[in-house]
Amino acid sequence: MVGCSGLVVDELRLTIDQQPILKCISFSLPAGSVLGVLGPNGAGKTSLLLALSGQLTGQITATTLAWQDRPLSDYSLNQRARRIAVVNQLNDAVFALSLRQMVRMGLLPHQSLLGRQSAADDERIDQALERVGLAEKSTRVFSTLSGGEQQRGLIARALVQRAELIVLDEPVNHLDVYFQHDVLALLGQLARDTGLTVVMSLHDLNLSAHYCDQLLLLENGEQVAFGTPDSVLVPERLERVFRLPCAVRRHDDRALRVDFSPLPLTVQTRDKRR
Numbered sequence: 001m002v003g004c005s006g007l008v009v010d011e012l013r014l015t016i017d018q019q020p021i022l023k024c025i026s027f028s029l030p031a032g033s034v035l036g037v038l039g040p041n042g043a044g045k046t047s048l049l050l051a052l053s054g055q056l057t058g059q060i061t062a063t064t065l066a067w068q069d070r071p072l073s074d075y076s077l078n079q080r081a082r083r084i085a086v087v088n089q090l091n092d093a094v095f096a097l098s099l100r101q102m103v104r105m106g107l108l109p110h111q112s113l114l115g116r117q118s119a120a121d122d123e124r125i126d127q128a129l130e131r132v133g134l135a136e137k138s139t140r141v142f143s144t145l146s147g148g149e150q151q152r153g154l155i156a157r158a159l160v161q162r163a164e165l166i167v168l169d170e171p172v173n174h175l176d177v178y179f180q181h182d183v184l185a186l187l188g189q190l191a192r193d194t195g196l197t198v199v200m201s202l203h204d205l206n207l208s209a210h211y212c213d214q215l216l217l218l219e220n221g222e223q224v225a226f227g228t229p230d231s232v233l234v235p236e237r238l239e240r241v242f243r244l245p246c247a248v249r250r251h252d253d254r255a256l257r258v259d260f261s262p263l264p265l266t267v268q269t270r271d272k273r274r
C-alpha cells in the first residue's frame with residue numbers, strides 16, 4: 001500500500017448550476033498521511049470529498065487532480081474503486097446485511113462477474129475484522145451494531161478493498177467520546193502501519209489537532225489555510241471563520257487545544273428573535 005507521491009490537487013474548482021461551490025483549492029498530501037478537512041457548515045467539505053473520490057468528475061475543473069502521479073480522470077471506474085474507498089453516509093441496503101456480508105462488499109472491485117470467493121478472500125475478511133476489533137461480531141446484522149462499530153466495519157470494508165486512499169465524511173459524527181477517539185486512532189494507526197492515506201471531514205477542531213498530520217480549512221468554498229495543525233489553528237483565523245472568540249493552547253507539549261467562548265446570552269437572544 002505504501003505509495004510515493006500521494007494526492008495532488010491544484011486549482012480545483014467545482015461549479016453547480018453556475019454557482020461556484022469550490023474555488024481554487026490547491027494542496028498536496030504525501031501517501032500515508034492523515035488530512036482533516038475543516039470549516040463551518042456549507043464551507044464545501046463534503047463537496048471536496050466527493051470531488052477527491054471521483055464522484056463529481058463532470059462538474060469539476062483542476063489544473064491537477066492526481067492520485068499517485070496519475071490524473072484521477074485516467075483511472076477506469078474499476079481501478080478507482082480498487083484504490084479509493086469512500087465512507088459516505090450509510091444507506092439502508094447496507095443495514096440489512098450481516099457485518100461480514102457488508103465487509104465482503106470490499107472484494108467487489110477485485111472480482112470478475114463470474115469470479116468465486118477464494119479461501120484467501122475469506123482470510124482477508126477475517127483479518128480485516130480482526131484488525132478493527134470486530135472479529136467476534138461478524139455474524140451480527142449491521143444495523144444492530146453501535147455507531148462506532150458500524151464505522152469500524154466500514155473501515156474493515158476499505159481494508160478488504162485494499163484501498164490506498166480512504167475518504168470519510170464526518171466519520172465520528174454521532175459517536176460518543178470514546179468511539180470518536182477509537183475510530184480516529186484506528187485510522188491514524190492504519191496510516192502509520194500500512195501507508196493508507198486518510199482524508200476526512202471533521203467538525204471537532206481538537207480531535208483534528210490530535211489525529212491529523214495536515215489540516216485544510218475551508219470557508220464559503222475557498223481555501224483559507226492548509227498545513228500542519230500548528231500552522232492552521234491560529235486563534236485570529238478561527239475567530240474570523242467560525243465567528244466566535246477563540247483561544248488556542250498547547251496541552252503538556254501534546255496536541256493543541258482550541259476553546260471557543262460562547263456568545264453572550266443577549267446576542268443569542270437577539271439573533272433568535274430575528
Ligand SMILES: Nc1ncnc2c1ncn2[C@@H]1O[C@H](COP(=O)(O)OP(=O)(O)OP(=O)(O)O)[C@@H](O)[C@H]1O
Pocket residue numbers: 016017021039040041042043044045046047048
Ligand atoms: N448538488 C448541489 N446543488 C446545489 N448546491 C449544492 C449542491 N451540493 C452542495 N451545494 C452547496 O454547496 C455548499 C457547500 O456544501 P457542502 O455540503 O459541501 O458543505 P459542508 O462544508 O460539507 O457543510 P456541512 O458542514 O453543513 O455538512 C453549500 O452552500 C451547499 O448548499
